[in-house]
Amino acid sequence: MSVQPQPWPQPDPQIVAAVRVMYSGRREAPLAVQVRDRLGELFPDAAFADGFGRAGKPGWSPGRLALVTVLQKATNLTDRQAADEVRENLSWKYALGLALEDPGFDHSVLSEFRSRVVAHGSEERVLDLLLERLRELGLVAAGGSQRTDSTHIVAAVRDLNRLELVGESVRAALNALAAACPDWVDQALVVEDWSRRYADRIDTWRLPSSKTKQDELALHYAKDGYTLLEALYAPVSPAWLRELPAVQTLRIVLVQNYTRTTGGGGRLRIRRRERAEDGGDGLPPGPIRLASPYDTDARWSAKRDLFWNGFKLHVSETCHPQADGDRPARPNIITNVATTASTLPDTKAPEPIHQALDRRHLLPARHYLDSGYPSADLIVASAKDYGIALVTPVLLDTSxxxxxxxxxxxxxxxxxxxxxxxxxxxxxxxxxxxxxxxxxxxxxxxxxxxxxxxxxxxxxxxxxxxxxxxxxxxxxxxxxxxRTARAQQQDGTWQRDYALRAGVEGAIRQATHTTGLRRARYRGLAKTHLDHTTSAAALNLIRLHAWWHGRPLDRTSHCHLARLQLRLVA
Known part of the structure; x- marks a missing residue:
């Protein structure tokens, strides 16, 4: 697929006339129409040209595919639904500059576009371009106040216990080998026996209920895994088969969960690793322990009473103190989203966040954080390196x-x-x-x-x-x-100022409910981060749409029963 960067076409006159008639008077124009009218060509093709070739069959405009992806997140659509909107929705055709009879594209184009963006390390390009445009319009600027908080993201894979993990790792490696080199599988393995054990996915409800039998099955899976690796590393086997990602994942899973020792008489002994106080032959630490053979970036993590398998998301937004009923001079804009491993402590997140904000020329003067983020080193470094005053409760003296x-x-x-x-x-x-x-x-x-x-x-x-x-x-x-921070946070004025941080909870709730961020749509940290950055861009457009029309964001969501209760109370 090739791309020759071109300016976006102007909206089709027929579509313009239809949109003006449909949304005349006091009716608000849809988000897509407002974005094209107020922001123009938001994502130029040239910004994505490095991810596409110069020769070959011409492809769809990557800039317009980026806008489709953002609008898709704003309405929480699937790829197929988004492709249908491009064909059928006049407001989307208006924003993209398509003719009335334009057939659009197949929904698989969106998946290919995302893969190319991730392959070229451009996951943050969409958010960068939007923030740069808003900075030019004076809707966001450096200085002022920003706030950050984190939330958990559930990976797009099934939760596996240790027994299922090993069995699924063997199964995933077998499937990858059968697809890559079926002749080798047919020659090296007794296909019928392996197929009988690993044709179906490893499910808890299929496993034996007895703990003893489960332990026996765990060792059986391990022996199968080692047998498969020995066949792959035999001199007669093609060396490239060992480099398949699923094979490398199996190797790591076996190392992390089992030990092999040679006993008396040269007999090989396989034993499951267990938690050990001294660390000897115990399970590896959480940050490096694989949780699924299908997403090697996902990790198990715990926070208070929450236990999840996936990632962690840090959301940063501008914030403006305001009196009740007063319209803020600028809307609150999401300036950064950071997707990290779920096991990464919050104290490690602010430095990369400040680096990203510095790159976008959007460093705040005051940064509001909760008590999970700060440390003495961070408070000093933020002031020295970036000129940022952290407004955050520090841990009190524990003596x-x-x-x-x-x-x-x-x-x-x-x-x-x-x-x-x-x-x-x-x-x-x-x-x-x-x-x-x-x-x-x-x-x-x-x-x-x-x-x-x-x-x-x-x-x-x-x-x-x-x-x-x-x-x-x-x-x-x-x-x-x-000492200074501890003294300040005892003051009532500081407490009232710090209350501004609480608003970031609404931003996270808007993100999870509007764009469905709570559960990752894709596998891998890079694609999940791309999903988060496009979601942040979509949320910014939704906020701008509300701000342009002078109405507050509707961050509340009630079920039908709750609505009935509110109506009865009123």
Missing amino acids: RQAKAQQGFAADDFTIDWDGKRAACPAGKISATWNDVVQEGVAKTVVAFAALDCIPCPVKEQCTSSRKGRRLSLYPRELTEAI
């Missing part, structure tokens, strides 16, 4: 004195960094000041003399040690940043 709110916590001590000494609340000066490294982290250990602490009348409020009080301090910048 015995701070928890009991009695006695002297570390924050009650006065630190003289230049003089390398500390003063306690009773006025005593520290005896030693040592810079050390504890568990790979640079710290300063400050100790007070036992002769000062033991006879002190307030010793019971300070320490239970038989010697003097000791303080373990982070470097100066980090310690001062944490």
